[in-house]
Amino acid sequence: MVGLRGADRAYNTQRTYAGRIALYLSYCIDKGVDWTRPSFAQLVAMMRWLVDEPLPPRSRRPGREPRFRGEGTANATMGTIGEFLTWCSLQGWVPPSVISQLVRPKFLRYVPPGFDAGEDGQRRNVRARLLKYRVAVPGYEWLSxxxxxxxxxxxxxxxxxxxxxxxxxxxxxxxxxxxxxxxxxxxxxxxxxxxxxxxxxxxxxxxxxxxxxxxxxxxxxxxxxxxxxxxxxxxxxxxxxxxxxxxxxxxxxxxxxxxxxxxxxxxxxxxxxxxxxxxxxxxxxxxxxxxxxxxxxxxxxxxxxxxxxxxxxxxxxxxxxxxxDPYTHATDQDKRDAVERVAARRKEARG
The missing domain is CATH 1.10.443.10 (Intergrase catalytic core)
Known part of the structure; x- marks a missing residue:
């Protein structure tokens, strides 16, 4: 956690990352993986294990349905592990070859609003993570x-x-x-x-x-x-x-x-x-x-x-x-009003 404190990361971020790193190290011990030199196949196996392995039960009462991590949670965990291994590589504990297998060059054809691509578009060339599930981006939850x-x-x-x-x-x-x-x-x-x-x-x-x-x-x-x-x-x-x-x-x-x-x-x-x-x-x-x-x-x-x-x-x-950008929620009434406005215009055009 020294690297996170040095980067002035939030307390909750430090706590969350600590749990994910502990999970990685425990997995390596259990599966006989050298945590400093995991192969790409071994990391893929862990990513699958994250969603396939049931979570510890919250209580011992019988009849409770098992709980599982979602693919989004698995992505976040593997992202933290990648950051951890990258930091360890800078300390000389993990070979650079381990880090190179986690990312690949990628050119951003589409960029989000406000993204500064640079004068010659040089910032469109990024390093993309290889280890992640394709998941739908959830909208922000809010209350009326x-x-x-x-x-x-x-x-x-x-x-x-x-x-x-x-x-x-x-x-x-x-x-x-x-x-x-x-x-x-x-x-x-x-x-x-x-x-x-x-x-x-x-x-x-x-x-x-x-x-x-x-x-x-x-x-x-x-x-x-x-x-x-x-x-x-x-x-x-x-x-x-x-x-x-x-x-x-x-x-x-x-x-x-x-x-x-x-x-x-x-x-x-x-x-x-x-x-x-x-x-x-x-x-x-x-x-x-x-x-x-x-x-x-x-x-x-x-x-x-x-x-x-x-x-x-x-x-x-x-x-x-x-x-x-994400704070533009379409409510049920918004969508209903939109459909009714279009229908009203059609009636006016026909009449």
């Missing part, structure tokens, strides 16, 4: 306004309601939200007394090292405006927090989101706490709901609402403009 309101309505705590709606209006990543500190919440009409020139209620998102592992993916600080409802929800949450944590002593944690209903009280919430919370909320609401779906929902509303692309990109914390 009604679903977001339903998710907020099934919360029973002011903290949880504030978290849900803050993610839904700000488009923050969950790591950014869990990394917020009280000093980041500029909810006054005028924040000049706080040394901030931004007018109106807003939230600052900054990358820091946090004790709870929360990490802002974007390297660039940004601020996101919020509505009066968000300010009111934060006020209610602060009252709830003071009642629970402040009643037994001094609430000295500067993090915004803290444990209120499980030990240790007043300590910053962690990723697992939040994912458990969203699983419970999704069960009450009756539909899938994860923190990142609220981020996608916010950005989708900005794009569909006519917010300039560069403004939406800044609020989302995307470094590349091409990252905004």
């Amino acid at each position: 306004d009604d679903q977001i309101r339903c998710l907020a309505d099934v919360t029973t705590r002011a903290r949880d309601r504030f978290l849900v709606l803050l993610l839904a209006v700000s488009g923050m990543r969950i790591g950014e939200a869990l990394g917020l500190r009280r000093e980041d919440m500029h909810f006054l009409p005028d924040s000049t007394t706080l040394g901030c020139k931004v007018a109106g209620p807003h939230v600052h998102v900054r990358r820091r090292r946090n004790g709870n592992g929360a990490y802002a993916k974007s390297r660039h600080p940004r601020w996101i405006p919020v509505e009066d409802e968000t300010v009111d929800l934060y006020t209610r949450y602060r009252w709830e927090r003071d009642e629970i944590v402040g009643s037994g002593g001094v609430d000295d944690c500067d993090m915004v989101f803290v444990n209120l209903f499980r030990a240790p009280l007043g300590e910053a919430m962690k990723y697992q706490n939040t994912y458990d919370l969203f699983r419970r909320l999704a069960g009450r609401a009756g539909f899938a709901a994860r923190p990142h779906m609220l981020r996608h929902s916010a950005i989708t509303r900005w794009v569909r609402g006519g917010v300039p692309r560069d403004v939406a990109q800044n609020m989302a914390g995307h470094a590349a403009s091409s990252s905004m």
Whole structure:
């Protein structure tokens, strides 16, 4: 993980990569493969094993259907293994011949919007991965306004309601939200007394090292405006927090989101706490709901609402403009309206 830390990769990325690399090393030990000199055939065999081998059961209750990795997951795992072997090659642990068998030259005939091909098209020549399944690119999962309101309505705590709606209006990543500190919440009409020139209620998102592992993916600080409802929800949450944590002593944690209903009280919430919370909320609401779906929902509303692309990109914390391309979801009503408009025009032409 030294290479990932040196590249300033996000905490979640480091954790995910660690699991994939451990899986590779365990597979090599089990199959008798030299991890420093795997052949192409051996790597292909592992790629097939990833989708054919059942995952460990989550419980020992009989009758549970076995779970398997999807081909997309296998692709991500093999991509991480390729990066790991490439880094090890730079350290002199893996022969360059191992790396050369993982990629092939490829000329990009079609490039994504915003891609800089260079003056002579030199950047169209790339190295493409050989070890990957062909899978359909899934669309981003998002929630409608009604679903977001339903998710907020099934919360029973002011903290949880504030978290849900803050993610839904700000488009923050969950790591950014869990990394917020009280000093980041500029909810006054005028924040000049706080040394901030931004007018109106807003939230600052900054990358820091946090004790709870929360990490802002974007390297660039940004601020996101919020509505009066968000300010009111934060006020209610602060009252709830003071009642629970402040009643037994001094609430000295500067993090915004803290444990209120499980030990240790007043300590910053962690990723697992939040994912458990969203699983419970999704069960009450009756539909899938994860923190990142609220981020996608916010950005989708900005794009569909006519917010300039560069403004939406800044609020989302995307470094590349091409990252905004997937946020154009066609709803069922959009498709129905399109068909009905064409049908209406045909009737007018006939009449």
